[in-house]
Amino acid sequence: MDLERHDYDVVVVGAGGAGLRAAIAAHEAGARTAVVCKSLLGKAHTVMAEGGIAAAMANLYPEDNWRVHFRDTMRGGKMLNHWRMAQLHAQEAPDRVRELEDWGALFDRTPEGLISQRDFGGHRYARLAHVGDRTGLELIRTLQQRTVALGIDVYMECTVTRLLTEGGGAGREGGITGAFGYWRESGRFVAWQAPSVVLATGGIGKAWKVTSNSWEYTGDGHSLALQAGASLVNMEFVQFHPTGMVWPPSVKGILVTESVRGDGGILKNSSGNRFMFDYIPDFFRKETAETEDEADRWYTDKKNNRRPPELLPRDEVARAINSEVKAGRGSPHGGVFLDIASRRDADYIRKRLPSMYHQFKELADVDITAEPMEVGPTCHYVMGGVEVDPDTEAARIPGLFAAGEVAGGMHGSNRLGGNSLSDLLVFGRRAGVAAAEHASKLSGARVEVAEEALADAGRAALAPFERDGGENPYAVQHDLQQTMNDLVGIIRTRSEIEQALERIEQLKVRVANLSVEGHRQYNPGWHLALDLPHMLLVSECVAKAALEREESRGGHTRDDFPAADAEWAKINLICERSPDGAVTVRRQPLPVMPHDLAEVFEELA
Structure with missing residues (x-):
């Protein structure tokens, strides 16, 4: 078999925000590191996270802090999140944002020169550090530039088809020994021998017909981990972003950033009614404006920290839109109307939402500064993923780590907007550090990749x-x-x-x-x-x-x-693969939250 071979300490599969941050961390920890990505470097799905990076930096609201962010994240996930992941995320996100700034990221600024922060659904305070509505693109640009500057090897347009373990192939026989894949251009096979592999492959959205996800999101990392013997958690929880384009058909599902609503956009049905006031759950009423007058005051005076109903968590908004359409109150093309033109002037919209302005102008011939957009739910994000240790992002297979969307536990049953970018920064770094440490411990006792495993992987790919x-x-x-x-x-x-x-x-x-x-x-x-x-x-x-x-x-x-159901609030579902290849599901009690963290919910009630 014609096979190209490489030897590294750490191989990172995926070159989005989580993968690049993991690679940087592993390299800086002294590991010989490589990044493998299906597409071109810089063409990561992270760029679709347009609204901002959630971090309690308190640049607009001094009273914001990690405890409030932790509480918001847990409530947004309906308390199924792993409390330790939510805690680490809230505590470390501000440092990761400042780190990006040190590396050259150009954030929007407050009049005082601090990093600007905007409102997003489910967050009590404005805490999303942003670059217009192109935050994910700036994040990738910054991490990509640093990756190249550090001299980290990158294998572009290269797909990993199998993880290799000590037992010789895919299975639960032992620790990771490397990965097998092929160059997409030539079809030639390539193998990487490495004691540590970090999965940062993103999500699974291409399994659905209407999705905001690009072609790379085919669930590779979830599947590779499961086949290697890892477990998946929370896979039933798939986020349908409330606002994707619905017209024309060629662009159906393309994301319309939550920034439109964060900057004042409102949702209306075909009758012109602002319907979200009919869908405020009792759980949120304490912190949500209950009348349109109150919501209008919130836009100009935030002293009460109220939220308009358009900024409820994404699952609530998506279900509300779905209900309006089913009730026959949808827009002509099967969505609802998202209107910012009546709320903000044209210059403001073009400055704050340049990508959305051009996206609708070019793809739908709609001028969002003058008319509403037609939007509807689109499959966007999977909360479920590889079950990992919260501190190291290690899966249960020695040498396997996961970070970003492919990892489960952080978001519980629903992810808050903006938490994806801070998630991948916080846990990408932690995964890279832990992967390098694992490889270092095995530096004198590495297991060679089995030749038969390579041959079997090649046969399967050519079948x-x-x-x-x-x-x-x-x-x-x-x-x-x-x-x-x-x-x-x-x-x-x-x-x-x-x-x-x-x-x-x-x-x-x-x-x-x-x-x-x-x-x-x-x-x-x-x-x-x-x-x-x-x-x-x-x-x-x-x-x-x-x-x-x-x-x-x-x-x-x-x-x-x-x-x-209160009983289901105590349980995570774990997916595993039996020796015959069947998927099994078992119930697992949630980890117990320490008393000092549980008190946060009483303090901030």
């Missing part, structure tokens, strides 16, 4: 070429996306989830019979054929966990169990 007249990968992908969209979407029922699982079993047979034509060079059909098993495996995890959790909480809504 679609060996079949004639098999299934078309694009047809299978279409059917999987339609299944997840229709049956495991924003609203779920037992009968629909069971139907989805039946279809997934049928799709497994079809995926095992995928065939592609041509050769390995420039072959997108082959690339998809290798992505589809990952997408199918994570879809099964989502569906089985959604079937098990008989309540509605955060990003998981069961129409047949519409209320939250």
Whole structure:
């Protein structure tokens, strides 16, 4: 087998914010480090996080602090978050933002010259450090520049298809020994021998038909970890961002940043009613404006720290929009109207929301300074991911780490806007440090990658070429996306989830019979054929966990169990893979929160 080989201490899979921050940390800890990414360096999905980085820097509100941010994050996740991850995130986020500034990030400023911070849903205070509505792009630019300056090796347009372990292949036989993959351009195989691998592969959104996610988000990291013997947590919780574009069809699902609502945008139905006032949950009423007059005053006078209902957590807003559309009060193309034109002048909109202005102008011929946008929910983020140690981001397989969206536990059942960027900075750094430390401990006792494992990984990757007249990968992908969209979407029922699982079993047979034509060079059909098993495996995890959790909480809504259940509030669901390849789901009690942290909720009530 023609195979390119490399030897490192730490291999980071993924070059978004979490991956680059992990690589920088590992390199600075003395590890020989490489980054492997499916796309081009700088073309990470992190750039879609446009609104800001959540961090209690207290630049606008001196009373903001990490304890308030911790409380907001736990409440946003409906208390299913791992308390230690939420604590570390809230405590360390301000330092990670200042670090970016030291490395050259150009944040918007307050009149006093401090980093500006904006409001976002679920946050008590304005705490999102931002760069217009291009914050994720600036974050990636800064981390990318530092990665290159440090001389870290980057393997672009290269896909990892398997994690290798001491037992020889994929399985629970021992610690990590490396990874196997291929160059997307040439199809040539490549192997990295390394005692530490950090997964930073992002999410799973391409398993759904309508999504804000780009083509890379096929659940590779979730699936690779599961196949290697790691466990996944909270996979039933999938966030449908309330505002994606709905028209024209070619751009359906593309993200409309929460910054539009954070800067004053309001939601209206086809009758022109500001409907979010009808959907304020009792849980939020203490901190949410209860009349439109109060909300209008909040925009000009924030002394009461009130929130307009458009800034409720994303799961609440998404369900409200879904209800309006189902009730026949939607916009002409099946969404609702997001209006900032009547709230802010044109210069303000173009300055604060330049990307949104150009996006709608170019893609939908809509001038958002003069007319409302049509928006609707789009599959955006998965709260579930690899179960990791909160302090080190280590999975249960020695040498395997995960950070960013591919890791679970931090966000519980629902992620607050802005927490994704601070999450990847805080835990990307921690994963990189821990990965380097693990590799250092094994420096004199490394296990070689087994030749048979490499040969087996190569055979599996080439299998679609060996079949004639098999299934078309694009047809299978279409059917999987339609299944997840229709049956495991924003609203779920037992009968629909069971139907989805039946279809997934049928799709497994079809995926095992995928065939592609041509050769390995420039072959997108082959690339998809290798992505589809990952997408199918994570879809099964989502569906089985959604079937098990008989309540509605955060990003998981069961129409047949519409209320939250106090008993389910004590339980995380863990997905594992049995030796025969079947996905199993077990219940696991939440870790007990220390008394001093539990007191935060009483102090800030």
